[in-house]
Amino acid sequence: MTVRELLGVRVERVTDLGSSHSWTLHRAALADGREVFVKAAHGRGGVFAAEAAGLRWLAGAGPDAPVPEVLAADGHRLVLPWLPAEAPTARAAERFGRDLAALHAAAPDAFGAPWDGFIADLPLDNTPDPGPWPRWYAERRLAPFLRRAARDLGGDGVRLVEKVIEGIDALAGPPEPPARIHGDLWSGNVLWTGGRAMLIDPAAHGGHRETDLAMLALFGAPHLQRIVAAYDEAAPLADGWRERIPLHQFHPLLVHVALFGSGYREQAVAASRAALALPP
Template sequence: MLLPDRFLTYLKEYPDGADITHVSAVGGGSINRVYCLSSATNKYLLKLNSRITFPEMFACEVSGLRTIGDTNTIAVPAIIACDDFEDQSFLLLEWVETRRPTRKSSETLGRQLAAMHCCSSTDFGLDADNYMGSLIQSNKKHPTWSEFFIHERLMPMVKMAVDKGLLNAGDQQSFGILYSRLSGLFDEEPASLTHGDLWSGNYIIGADEKPRLIDPAIAYGHREFDMAMTTLFGGFSQEFYGAYNEALPLAEGWEQRLDLWNLYPLLVHLNLFGAGYLGQVRDCLQQYL
């Protein structure tokens, strides 16, 4: 077994716990160790990480999944358990058998994401901070998207990058110019519930063709932010965008603002993975100065 017997025994304390007969490792990125657990009747997805290094990370993930699930607009995997065991934190979810997206499932994803974006709030932000990747994400509330995006998204990442020597004084000055101009670059909309990290690896299509969102970094924000993230690394079809725009049309010029909103995830990648992302950050920034 890849996991100690004492841990597998501990999992039996949960209502859906079962005798695990097989454990296999699956890809989980650079933060978590991920496993498929099999019993005689069910399969589960287990995520493990250090509870000291990433405190409350899985609790934040659970909160995000439940918030999305409670909208009854788009599915998320069922949550079975979230707890600490010795020096590890763990999250146990249902295992979802997946398939490649089809035209039908892509259209469903677009319509259901639009429905989720209709879930609104009076403020931009969230009641609690959470994570974007392995970085703490500040969600202090603001009355406008421009204030929230500047103070809770761009400024913390720019400061971190400057402190790491990844951005210089000239870059910092350029971001200051952007801050002064940002409110004039788009039209404010009511705050929408956003996934917050909506790249192609954070949605799955079940064998039943039902879309599910995973690994959220939620906040109430501008829905163009989610749509911009879908374009950063590809993996979303034209059927997805067509169905979304039919259900909830995006504002005129939204495609010209993709790089603006993608400054945040690019800064996150710059801080996590280094100077390889510096050119993209600067190129995106220069478009709006």
């Protein structure tokens, strides 16, 4: 269906914004005065269905959840409100920390999610599982992407990943209940707008709350220390969480190896060594 058919409103102008992975990005002005953001692709319906389901599920955390409304979605398009970007401020970062803590606290019943997941355009096994989290993470996140990334990791890299999987119970820290997490929360998926942070492009699922914080640190987020401090004040983190950051960054780095090849191998290997507390 076209955007007009999905929304029931005439589209007056479309501005192309480039592409990402296997879809294109657009800004559209509607006859009723609204502007919307549109992702479009052919044959990628599962990706948009997962993103729409994830955004709606995150919004279910409460009326102030930091996610945009899904205006429409089908197999070829996802339509969201257009949100003008602005520079992040310290005050907005502190609010983000509190908002993220509240989002995580709206706990689901299990790890995983009741829909087929994607990260970028790679599938994620979201099979719901009561846990514990370490085995779920090893079986549903690390092992599948080890198979995808094995060629670029090489033999030594594969053996390090296997050691992380084998030792996951000892590496994962104190038990945590499932949290309602974004799942791909690098800084590019944080949109600063209206004096706050809004979360976009989720790989949402019931997961470990430290995963979202580790993702924010992976490629650097503005005012990260303020975000984490506000989060920790609202929902104190378990002892040793900083030492576990590499463990939680390990899956997204394997994803990057699977997507982009050996250019991310050294980061993935370094994360595995750090998770195992091995010297560099």
